[in-house]
Amino acid sequence: THFALVMAFAVSATGSMLVAQTPLRTLLVGVDHRKSISLNGPWHYLVEQPPARELYDEKGNIRDNGYALNTHPNISSGPHNSEYDFSTAPTMKIPGDWNTQDPTLFHFEGVVWFQRDFQFQPTPATRTFFHVGAANYRSVVWVNGKRLCNHEGGFTPYDCDATSLLKPGNNFVVIAVDSTRHQDDIPSVNYDWFNYGGITRDVSLVTVPSEFIDDYDVHLKRGASFSAADANTVSGYVHVEGAGEGRSVTVRIPEANASTTAVTDGNGKAMFEVKVNGLQLWSPGSPKLYKVELQAGTDALTDDIGFRDIRVDGTRILLNGKAIALQGANMHAEAPIRGGRTNTDEDVKNVFSMLHQIHANFVRLAHYPHDERMVRQADREGLMVWSEIPLWQRISFSKQEVYDKAVVMLHEMIRRDRNKAAIIFWSVSNETPNNADRTRFLTALANEARHEDQTRLITSALIGPRVSEDRIMQEDPLMDALDVVGQNQYIGWYEGTAEDADRKTWILPQKPFIMSEFGAEAKFGNHGGPHDRWTEEQQVNVLQHQFAMIRKIPQMRGVTPWVLMDFRSSTRNIPKLQDGYNRKGLFSEKMEKKMSVPLVVKTYTEDPAVKP
Template identity: 25%
Template sequence: MAHGPAPTVPTDVHHPRPQFVRPGWVDLSGPWGFAFDDGMVGMHDDWHDGDPAHFDRRIQVPFPFESPASGIGDTGFHPVVWYRRTFTAHERDGHRLLMHFGAVDYRAHVWVNGQSVAYHEGGNTPFTADITSALVPEGEQVVVVRAEDLPGDLRQPRGKQDWQAESHAIWYDRTSGIWQTVWLEEVPAARIRALRWKPDADGRGVDMDVRVRTDGRDGARLRVVLRQGERVLSDDVYSVDRGQVQRRITLAEHDMSLGHSDLLWSPEHPNLIDATLVLLDGDEVLDVVGSYTAVRSISASRDRLLLNGRPYYLRLVLAQGFWPESHLAAPDPDALRREVQLVKDLGFNGVRLHQKVEDPRFLAWCDRLGVLVWAEMPAAYEFSVTTIQRLTREWLEVLDRDASHPCIIAWVPVNESWGVPALERSPEQQNLVRALYHLTKSLDGDRLVIGNDGWEQPVTDVVTVHDYASRGQVLRDRYADWDRLEHTLARTQPAYRVVLLAGASREDRPVLISEFGGISYDPDQRAGWSGYGSVRSSDQLLAGYQDLVHALLDSAAVVGFCWTQLTDTQQERNGLLTAERVPKAPVEQIRRITTRVSAAVPGDAVDEFSYGDYPPGGPREPSPDFRIEGVGADLDPR
């Protein structure tokens, strides 16, 4: 047991990296200089030097230029764009200045004061530049970003971003360039570099993997303090071995309540464990990082899904994370909390993030409010060697970024054979799906992996089916019991697609209807896409919702569902909420339908826990704004 009080870092759900927080960061959101480069002359003409004459527009970062919130709102084809802004900073001995980018779609090249500091490919994942050596001693610093996003390149992971000039069917206006937070962080030269948590529910503990940059301090040690509320669960000091600390931390179980431990995380009891990591050299504190983790298990066994070892029924809703004013970027940080709260209010215990890698702050709210997450890789739409390389590289970055979030229970590398259109007959495309499945399992063997969600599954932990039957009786005929379900998988083939490919079998894998419903109702009667059927009133929407949802809840064989969808998204008007997040029917009535007991798991405890009363480790006030010594932010681009 370590001695002396440990420093603490207040958990900050508005921090762009909520599970790895230092008390001091500068948000570079706001107005930047901006320019289209349709002629692709910027590199030749040295725009990276930062001459303000080249940047004839202003854009509000982090909103994509296609969105109204950016101040530009141009949805046309502009494959290359440039950004410029100034900030103030100076170098301090023993410290480094990092510039973080949450996401830039698709290729990003970054210069500071004319020096190249970073290049990144992949539109959904973060990257960091150490800009210390590029700083000038006096005056303003200038950062320039070149972003390239080819609208018609179907080999790059793009998700629902349309490749046509106008959004069509189920594809939407694009999100190009910077679309997540850009921020500065001053760090010590000897510092904690990376952190990963892995729950060990069976052993009532957590596995910790910490990477450290010792900067020549051979005697560096790491103190780790875990707390739940005011109770200290663990406080120990570990030696740093070759820049790494790997430990399994066992936590004492206490206070049995309602037959389960208050250490376990679930949607009904989102118990989090706050963590403080302190890098030490003797008695000198080198670095302090705040984080959090949880104890939770998920598995599939004997036709059932088990959460923390107990059968659990999934009530998911499909969410695309698209706002009319800001596209894939959240219009403000609190919009992410409101989105998660709406999922809870409607009675769902989970969300399927569809064709989007969500902002880490959204996942942090899912962790804190108690919402399960299926995380999905945005698709490319052409099978090629280039596609395989891009998809695999970016998927690995997604896994690395999000592996510590307890809310995530399933990884989905491919959806509906997008990007592998000949999957049923092509051994090469089947091998890609199998490879992504096994690669994911090798890196994270404790979560569910669905190789290809919806149909044509060569390998999966859960058999998932997309079935947009318009009447509840059709769903009952297909899924009411095991005999009918097996017949449906083998013979009926919803959407005229085989569910399991040759060589794959259901065995005792659970079955989940991972897309259904999709009833369109537009109170404003705007023109839109209604590919799954439409109704003309709120009452008809409620009746259709109840008919379809209760048909699956009546099934003794199906272990969960995912309703399409949470919100309207551009021309797709099949949300339970409008695009502006206004409910189309009374929330309590939707909730009553969603939370009715299921035949498959009749003992599941819906609403056992009032999520407004946060348990230990739950939400708290965000930490006050800190300012890094020597770093300022000039919001006026020059």
């Protein structure tokens, strides 16, 4: 059904544009709100050096007769051809990247095999999905020695129907994860963050009835304009996988005494609309979430959902009809203090404590979707979010297969999080080169996002134009495809001095802009004058002049310094200063406050650089 949707869009709206050609598979929405069997915990692992002949044959095709079989050699008698054994192999914690768990794997890029046993009791007339929150970058799953599925993309979830492979009692699962980078991947071979490999987010088994709710979209009904008085209707769809036409679906919001029934169409999709008297809208000051109960046949699910309206009016951004200014920071999915990928409640708590300290009402989750916990927390706390797919700088924009991957990633991101009010922007890319192939690619992708979700704004972070004069004119044609434009620039760090910012005049189209990146590196505890590189004083100086410059740009509605916290990057190799970290954080990787924090706080609370 989702496939049909993409194709329909292609015919009606893209014209000669790129058209996605990969069918989208079932993805369970709201897994964290379903009963499931967690497979988190210790998994056995074995490492394969490239070219990883247990995973790939000479032609690069995936093999199913290698480690996937999980056989045990009889070590006391020979000869034996299979020389591996998961049962006596060491374990590591899943979810977790391998780099921070095994010192010998810190720089490892390649294939690591994971295995665990689990108990299972099949129930008749149900389907059981193997759910992986994220595995970076390619992963292949076998259950009881049989291939279940493959997935590409390191930051979005996938679900595979394991029903026919599971048996009562003892079962085992093997997952091979390959973190090797390739030119035609998303991201491509080169990027400024750390290539943490492994099964980096929750893994579980989810059992549902044979007809079940896989996907739903519950949002404040969107009209041509917003009026507070009329903001009392919730609409959307519930998709029932396995169902045909005529199944009834119930949507209930008990707290508001609202309930409605809708009926599926031939694709299993039931569109609904329900009036909610006294509906309280979600906003940062009042992040109201409702328990929304969905039911279809014997399947039921309750999610926590907020309702709000976000739109653009000229150069302003309106939340529930009120103009807003966004103040916050960028953040990578880098776990504070312990390092590694963010994937626990504790990590989320730490990240939010830094966001609170700077009085943020907004965060750009760079440069890929983060753990679902982050977005749930943002929903609960009323923090607005920019969510992005990892189209970072140089991607193979001329290739259809790369476009297909991008569309799948975009849909996986949107589907996982579309019921979370906190997300106000979907970003299709970061700092891509301004050329025809890229503009065609990203314009099609932005349209795809807009078609899939009309309740959010589409953005992208642009870079350039590089200027020598004091006039900076942004004319990137990609802006035509965006509702809100992100602008990155590093005056005072990659170019010129902090003071150069004072003389710049920005000539921008009449759209809302976010100054989505700017900043300077400073090693925590390194002090000197305002022009001494790598010092906290210089970072303060750069940010100060940046804020002053931003304050003079009428279209600016948001500001996110790069970056909230120092993060690992394999391209940052200046000993003593970087030591493998990008140091543009307002906080160090141990959450130590640099001198820039008080400046940001003062700016955000007393003298904002952006106005609603």
